[in-house]
Amino acid sequence: MNPTILIVDDSAVTRMLIKRAIQMADFPLATLLEAGNGREAMARLAEQPVHLVLADLHMPEMGGAELIAQMQQDPRGRGIPVVIISAEPSIARIDELCHLGARGYLRKPFTPESLRSTLLPLLESQHVHS
Numbered sequence: 001m002n003p004t005i006l007i008v009d010d011s012a013v014t015r016m017l018i019k020r021a022i023q024m025a026d027f028p029l030a031t032l033l034e035a036g037n038g039r040e041a042m043a044r045l046a047e048q049p050v051h052l053v054l055a056d057l058h059m060p061e062m063g064g065a066e067l068i069a070q071m072q073q074d075p076r077g078r079g080i081p082v083v084i085i086s087a088e089p090s091i092a093r094i095d096e097l098c099h100l101g102a103r104g105y106l107r108k109p110f111t112p113e114s115l116r117s118t119l120l121p122l123l124e125s126q127h128v129h130s
Contacts, residue, residue, distance in 0.1 A: 003051040003123050004031040008041040008067065009085070010059040014108075018054060018085065018115075025116035038062025038070065045076050051126050052119060054106075057086035057097070068100045081122040085110065 005022065009015050015034050022032065033050065035041040037059040044050070053071070057064040064084050071077030083104035084097055094105050104118045 003027070003126070004033065004049065005119075006033040006035060006041060006044055006050045006053045008035045008038065008053060008055040008059070008064070010036050010056065012036075014056070021110070021112045021115050024112035025119075027116070027119070038064070038067035041067055042070055042074070042077070045071070045074070045080070050080055052122055053080055053082045054085050055082055057084055057088050057093075064102075065097060065100060068097070068102055072101050081126065083118060083122070 005027075007015050007018050009018065019032055031048075033044050033048075035044050038055070039062045041053065041055065042062075053067070055064040055067055062070070064082075064086070068082050071080060071082065081103040082101065083106060084094075084102050085106045085108060087108040088094060097105065103122055106114060106118055
């Protein structure tokens with residue numbers, strides 16, 4: 001089964017760049033979903049199963065930290081790995097996100113190789129083969 005990845009970022013350009021990096025990292029995907037903020041992401045999670053969420057930290061309406069908290073409270077979101085993709089420089093903030101439930105962190109800008117090395121173990125732990 002190929003993974004479904006939800007990309008959550010308020011910038012359409014950034015979502016496009018992430019999609020391109022995923023394609024360059026050679027992930028055979030069933031679906032790439034997009035959302036412009038955490039609220040939209042929660043709606044997508046209600047619509048169809050997702051194996052992994054890539055989320056920006058700073059977004060209007062609901063940012064990455066709030067999204068993680070909401071996912072932990074929702075049976076449809078609980079257990080789905082979330083990787084934060086951000087330019088956040090604070091190590092303390094990154095540690096806080098991991099404590100909230102983030103399973104990974106990629107600092108912008110990132111390479112397709114670093115994306116693949118971060119996502120592959122998470123997808124394999126979900127028993128999704130890429």
